[in-house]
Amino acid sequence: MEWIENRKILIVGLGLMGGSYARALKRLGFTVTAIDRNPEAIEYALKERIIKEGSSGDGDEKLIREADAIVSCLYPAVFPDWVREHQHLFKPGLMMTDVTGVKGCVVYEIQSILREDAEFIAAHPMAGRERSGVEFSDDRIFRDANYIIVPTEKNTAEGIRWCGRLGQLLGCGRITVLSPEEHDEMIAFVSQLTHCIAVSLMTCSDNTHLVDYTGDSFRDLTRIARINDRMWSELFMMNREPLLRQMDVFLKELEEFRDMLDKGDTEGMRAKMRLSTERRALFDK
Amino acid sequence: MEWIENRKILIVGLGLMGGSYARALKRLGFTVTAIDRNPEAIEYALKERIIKEGSSGDGDEKLIREADAIVSCLYPAVFPDWVREHQHLFKPGLMMTDVTGVKGCVVYEIQSILREDAEFIAAHPMAGRERSGVEFSDDRIFRDANYIIVPTEKNTAEGIRWCGRLGQLLGCGRITVLSPEEHDEMIAFVSQLTHCIAVSLMTCSDNTHLVDYTGDSFRDLTRIARINDRMWSELFMMNREPLLRQMDVFLKELEEFRDMLDKGDTEGMRAKMRLSTERRALFDK
Numbered sequence: 038m039e040w041i042e043n044r045k046i047l048i049v050g051l052g053l054m055g056g057s058y059a060r061a062l063k064r065l066g067f068t069v070t071a072i073d074r075n076p077e078a079i080e081y082a083l084k085e086r087i088i089k090e091g092s093s094g095d096g097d098e099k100l101i102r103e104a105d106a107i108v109s110c111l112y113p114a115v116f117p118d119w120v121r122e123h124q125h126l127f128k129p130g131l132m133m134t135d136v137t138g139v140k141g142c143v144v145y146e147i148q149s150i151l152r153e154d155a156e157f158i159a160a161h162p163m164a165g166r167e168r169s170g171v172e173f174s175d176d177r178i179f180r181d182a183n184y185i186i187v188p189t190e191k192n193t194a195e196g197i198r199w200c201g202r203l204g205q206l207l208g209c210g211r212i213t214v215l216s217p218e219e220h221d222e223m224i225a226f227v228s229q230l231t232h233c234i235a236v237s238l239m240t241c242s243d244n245t246h247l248v249d250y251t252g253d254s255f256r257d258l259t260r261i262a263r264i265n266d267r268m269w270s271e272l273f274m275m276n277r278e279p280l281l282r283q284m285d286v287f288l289k290e291l292e293e294f295r296d297m298l299d300k301g302d303t304e305g306m307r308a309k310m311r312l313s314t315e316r317r318a319l320f321d322k
Numbered sequence: 323m324e325w326i327e328n329r330k331i332l333i334v335g336l337g338l339m340g341g342s343y344a345r346a347l348k349r350l351g352f353t354v355t356a357i358d359r360n361p362e363a364i365e366y367a368l369k370e371r372i373i374k375e376g377s378s379g380d381g382d383e384k385l386i387r388e389a390d391a392i393v394s395c396l397y398p399a400v401f402p403d404w405v406r407e408h409q410h411l412f413k414p415g416l417m418m419t420d421v422t423g424v425k426g427c428v429v430y431e432i433q434s435i436l437r438e439d440a441e442f443i444a445a446h447p448m449a450g451r452e453r454s455g456v457e458f459s460d461d462r463i464f465r466d467a468n469y470i471i472v473p474t475e476k477n478t479a480e481g482i483r484w485c486g487r488l489g490q491l492l493g494c495g496r497i498t499v500l501s502p503e504e505h506d507e508m509i510a511f512v513s514q515l516t517h518c519i520a521v522s523l524m525t526c527s528d529n530t531h532l533v534d535y536t537g538d539s540f541r542d543l544t545r546i547a548r549i550n551d552r553m554w555s556e557l558f559m560m561n562r563e564p565l566l567r568q569m570d571v572f573l574k575e576l577e578e579f580r581d582m583l584d585k586g587d588t589e590g591m592r593a594k595m596r597l598s599t600e601r602r603a604l605f606d607k
Contacts, residue, residue, distance in 0.1 A: 239602050250512065255513070255605075270588045284576070309522075313524035314549055317524050317548045318548060
């Protein structure tokens with residue numbers, strides 16, 4: 038298994054996702070290192086033996102130079118600058134991937150500035166938790182999760198294969214391929230719109246006294262309302278047009294349902310419920 | 323334990339909820355009987371030994387006469403008529419409760435027609451599943467669930483105590499008391515609005531091809547989109563005013579969030595997310 042043990046994978050940005058990658062890859066035998074501006078995150082990961090080496094500044098250069106592959110778990114707004122400033126340290130042939138929740142505004146920029154002898158292949162594991170920070174990391178989040186590879190014309194067949202193999206090693210289930218544009222439209226609907234709905238359910242009225250009465254429906258619909266406000270507002274702004282489009286589609290539909298109720302159109306409501314039931318059945322694992 | 327074994331509890335309407343009550347009560351040693359218009363439901367419950375006796379017509383009278391308590395799991399639209407037609411068979415001192423998801427339009431009517439020597443005390447266990455029918459019944463749905471007693475001025479202290487004790491025996495966690503009006507406004511928000519949102523998420527666009535890409539967020543927000551269209555449309559219509567009110571509050575909030583995104587008001591969105599995070603933390607068990 039030398040081909041695994043000799044491979045050094047550097048995690049850049051050691052939060053919930055970075056820590057979860059580190060746990061999964063370390064378990065498989067890879068040599069995992071990490072850099073993060075926060076010394077406490079590195080200290081925690083070293084103590085927990087999630088990573089072999091880590092740095093919050095001084096040792097960054099060494100770890101970048103040694104890496105065979107990099108997983109960027111940086112916020113999308115700082116990711117391109119990080120590449121600009123550090124890519125002179127990359128090994129020739131370096132493979133880099135990421136976990137960023139929006140792609141169009143990141144992938145093309147990174148690929149346009151990246152050295153010719155390195156490859157960036159974007160990926161999005163559809164996994165996460167309602168907490169942030171390496172101390173909440175957990176590699177079980179990948180189990181059977183959907184994993185999306187988001188290549189462009191600049192990517193090689195080898196890069197795409199490498200990225201898919203990484204998703205498989207993490208434990209993901211379905212591994213699929215989408216273009217950056219397809220990815221961003223999809224993510225606006227299944228992830229960003231749902232987060233906006235969950236947040237709005239919590240903020241639309243003071244409902245905290247309802248905790249003694251509620252059932253699972255409300256809990257399920259608001260689980261993701263515990264949200265990292267910095268990260269998600271950044272993701273929303275970077276995907277503004279698709280998200281606005283999906284919000285408008287949903288708002289129109291809910292208003293239509295509301296008007297049916299207002300008019301007493303029971304048959305109309307029932308038809309929508311039957312369609313909903315039929316479609317949702319496909320999503321049950 | 324004679325005080326349990328000698329007690330005969332009749333379930334009227336043996337679907338998912340009725341079957342789950344029967345399983346829980348039978349496990350504790352009560353003598354559980356059931357009537358349902360559908361002979362297959364009764365046959366199933368007898369075969370599975372969930373009930374001791376059952377009837378779909380001919381034997382109804384005997385089972386009603388013998389019952390010490392009745393749990394009505396009928397649809398709200400037919401419940402009052404059932405009481406009108408059968409209450410001459412009730413034992414003096416009979417206790418009756420229900421599981422109906424709306425209260426205002428049911429409780430007062432039942433109590434106004436009910437014989438003086440019987441008591442109806444409304445209850446709402448906040449539990450269920452996305453399937454209907456006795457074959458999906460499961461008494462684990464009550465475990466730690468919220469259970470709401472919904473008394474009126476007509477109820478006695480003994481009736482309220484009996485009803486709460488029943489919730490406790492089912493395995494429910496928090497047992498609380500609300501007036502019919504408080505219950506219906508609360509349920510419009512935590513249950514009915516969330517079902518409308520889940521249905522609208524499934525019907526607003528053809529999204530079935532997204533099954534290969536989605537994460538847990540979308541699954542969680544649409545779990546309840548598999549819905550019994552007859553029952554829920556009836557519940558919505560019976561609680562139309564509170565539900566319209568709650569839908570309007572939610573629609574206004576989501577539109578406000580949409581407009582913040584449109585205008586690039588990142589700080590506004592972050593403030594909402596922080597409020598949402600703070601409130602939602604209280605709901606984690």
